[in-house]
Each structure stands twice: as C-alpha cells, then as structure tokens.
Amino acid sequence: MNKPLLEFTAKGIYCDAAKIYLDPWKPVDKAIISHGHADHSRWGHKKYITHHKNVPIIRHRLGEIIVTGKEWEETFSINNVKFSLHPAGHIIGSSQIRVEHKGEVWVFTGDYKDEDDGISTPFQPIKCNTFITECTFGLPAFTWTPQKTVFEDINQWWHENRQEGKTSILFGYSLGKAQRLLKYLNTDIGKIYTHGAIENMTEVLRPIVDFPKTTLITKETKKEDLSGNIVLAPPTAHGSTWIRKMVPYVTASASGWMTFRGARRRRAIDKGFVLSDHCDWHGLLKSINATGAEKIICTHGYTEIFSRYLREQGFDARTEETQYEGEPLEANTTAKEEADL
Numbered sequence: 001m002n003k004p005l006l007e008f009t010a011k012g013i014y015c016d017a018a019k020i021y022l023d024p025w026k027p028v029d030k031a032i033i034s035h036g037h038a039d040h041s042r043w044g045h046k047k048y049i050t051h052h053k054n055v056p057i058i059r060h061r062l063g064e065i066i067v068t069g070k071e072w073e074e075t076f077s078i079n080n081v082k083f084s085l086h087p088a089g090h091i092i093g094s095s096q097i098r099v100e101h102k103g104e105v106w107v108f109t110g111d112y113k114d115e116d117d118g119i120s121t122p123f124q125p126i127k128c129n130t131f132i133t134e135c136t137f138g139l140p141a142f143t144w145t146p147q148k149t150v151f152e153d154i155n156q157w158w159h160e161n162r163q164e165g166k167t168s169i170l171f172g173y174s175l176g177k178a179q180r181l182l183k184y185l186n187t188d189i190g191k192i193y194t195h196g197a198i199e200n201m202t203e204v205l206r207p208i209v210d211f212p213k214t215t216l217i218t219k220e221t222k223k224e225d226l227s228g229n230i231v232l233a234p235p236t237a238h239g240s241t242w243i244r245k246m247v248p249y250v251t252a253s254a255s256g257w258m259t260f261r262g263a264r265r266r267r268a269i270d271k272g273f274v275l276s277d278h279c280d281w282h283g284l285l286k287s288i289n290a291t292g293a294e295k296i297i298c299t300h301g302y303t304e305i306f307s308r309y310l311r312e313q314g315f316d317a318r319t320e321e322t323q324y325e326g327e328p329l330e331a332n333t334t335a336k337e338e339a340d341l
C-alpha cells in the first residue's frame, strides 16, 4: 500500500514524498510553518518556509533562523510535490498549507477562523480530498458574537471604568489577540498602555498593519498616568507584582474560553469577553463543508467529540495526536513573556 501523502509521526506531520514536515514539534531539517504561535513554530529546525508576513514574527520569536517567505498561492515544488500557502484568518501571516501530489490534495489548517478580523488576511476554503483541521472550539456551546458587537462591549466597559477612576486591564496573548484588541480600542476614551511582550510584538507588526498609538509601561510610569486608561497585558501578567501599581483597576480577558463563566471565576478575572481567533462550532462545520473533502483529520481541541459528530454526518473523520494547543485555557507562559514581566 502506498504511504499517505501526509503522515503523523513522532516529530510532526510529515510528507515523505518531499521529505519535509509541517509545523513539526521536534527539530527537523525542513519545515513549512503555518503561523507564528509557539506550538506551531518551534525552535531548532534547519530551514523554515512560511508566509512572508510570518517571517518577521518568527524571527522575533526564534532569532536568526534560515527562513524563506512565500506569497499567498505561490506554488513551490519539492520532489514533484506541489505546496502552496493560503490564508487561514487566524492571526497575521497565518496559512493553511496545501499539498498536492499525483492528483491528490491535502490541506493542513494549522489554526484558523472564518470571521474576517480586519487585520489577518481572511480565511479562504480550499478544495481538497483530505482536510486536516483543528477543532479547539468544536462543541455546539461555542458560538461567537460578531466582533463588532464584542468591541463595542469592550469599549463601553473601558468607558465605564474610566468614569469610576479605574484602570482597565485587558488580557490577551501577545501575538494575535493583543493586536486584534488594539486595532479596535477607541482612543477617544483614553490612552492605550502596553506590557513589554505586547509592545515588542506589536512593533514587529506595525509595518504590516496600521495600529493606534501605544505607550509602553516602564518603571517611570506612574499610577496617575494609568488612571482611566487601558492596559493591554498577556495573561501571565495577571496576579504579578507588575500590575499592583495600577490599583484601583478592573481586569478582563478576551478569549473563546470566556464562554464558560467558570473559566473567568477560577482565574479571578472581573469581566470576560468571548472573542477567539479560532472558528466556533458553526464556523468549523461551514469551513469543512466548503472544502468538499471526504476525509477529515482532527488534530487538536475537542477532537473525539468533533470527529464522532463528523462521522455521524457521513464524513470519513478521525483524530490524530499532535502537540498543538489551540487557545490555551490557562496562561501559557513563554520564556519571552516571563522575561518581560
């Protein structure tokens, strides 16, 4: 029997015909990288191929690596296997990876969302035979509100806190969520301050997207400077000595997990906004149907429940073990964010 075009190995998703890995979790010679989050773009590969918008992101995170940037839909062949990158809509520079060989097409999503967030190139469904999908929020309970409404709520929350003389602290991951929040904060309300991890990553992305002005919090920043203004911080900053000087403050988290009120309470966060860079239940199903794929492989998230549902709908669906995390429920501290605290 022929080998499948893509296999799930101990090092990652592997294309034997081209001798290349997709988002490997162990160091390899050649890797195609879907996007800049730490669980997909790891340190230690000899050569990286990724979308050119992701190049400055992974250089910032991984240092001086050997990386080639590609354009959307630019086809490149390795041993007669055709590869191309297509927008995944998850964060800036995030791609689905299309692999074609002997008339068979596989698509690997990495992470994706079907809502146009206004800063990432919007997701485009790609026709394929086999679709490798994440399902971070693959339960019917996850249904997103359009982001316009969520941002109105966030700005209203900030406005109310300001009237009470409080500092608003909004938590979001330093790559992706933080920039999406920043883009839509209403600077008529006040000033936007940032934690170092977010300031640094946003600086990397400013040549790609037009963001409002931010002010980095330093040792010189005074409590009075922050009063009534908003602070963007990574989840790891919660409960740290860093935020103590901001008293009186109120905290909020923007995450798909805020669907569960328990998730907010357990982390002692005052307010939760449901906002995710992944598809909700309907988004996953709509995207999968749009690919026309008969075979579906679920990589991370509610894989068992979701793949069972797909089988009930007539898909040939299964789950494969990977080391991708999707949108972590608990703060996933990267070494860089720790260092910046």
Ligand SMILES: [Zn+2]
Pocket: 035, 037, 090, 111, 326
């Ligand atoms: Zn991601």
